[in-house]
Amino acid sequence: MKGKFQELISDSKPVLVDFYADWCQPCKMQAPILKEVADFFGEKIRIIKINTDKNQEVAMQYRIQSIPTLMLFKNGKVLWQQSGVASKPQLINLINQHI
Numbered sequence: 001m002k003g004k005f006q007e008l009i010s011d012s013k014p015v016l017v018d019f020y021a022d023w024c025q026p027c028k029m030q031a032p033i034l035k036e037v038a039d040f041f042g043e044k045i046r047i048i049k050i051n052t053d054k055n056q057e058v059a060m061q062y063r064i065q066s067i068p069t070l071m072l073f074k075n076g077k078v079l080w081q082q083s084g085v086a087s088k089p090q091l092i093n094l095i096n097q098h099i
Helices: 002-009 025-044 056-061 088-096
Strands: 015-020 046-051 069-074 077-083
Touching: 002 015, 002 046, 015 025, 025 046, 025 088, 069 088
Parallel strands: 015 046
Antiparallel strands: 015 069, 069 077
16 A cells, blocks of 8 residues: 555645544544535645555654544645544635645
8 A cells, every 4th residue: 555655645635634443533523524525626736545554654754643534745744733523614615725
């Protein structure tokens, strides 16, 4: 997954990464918000979900210590990172700054 992940975040359009786990209740709250954000932006951004239990190497590389953690990448660079549930307006405002 590590090489594939690098390829995914190297896109020229913003890539929002959701580090989550299936057992995490706040992660379950974040999922429908991300769906709404994805619907709002359409093809302008990419949203990917990384299960930290199944992709521990990637989670360790980015020092993910709590979940959900959201990270915004563009051209392989981290533009923003936050742990905890993020609201739809917060994410839309953030992404609009980087489109």
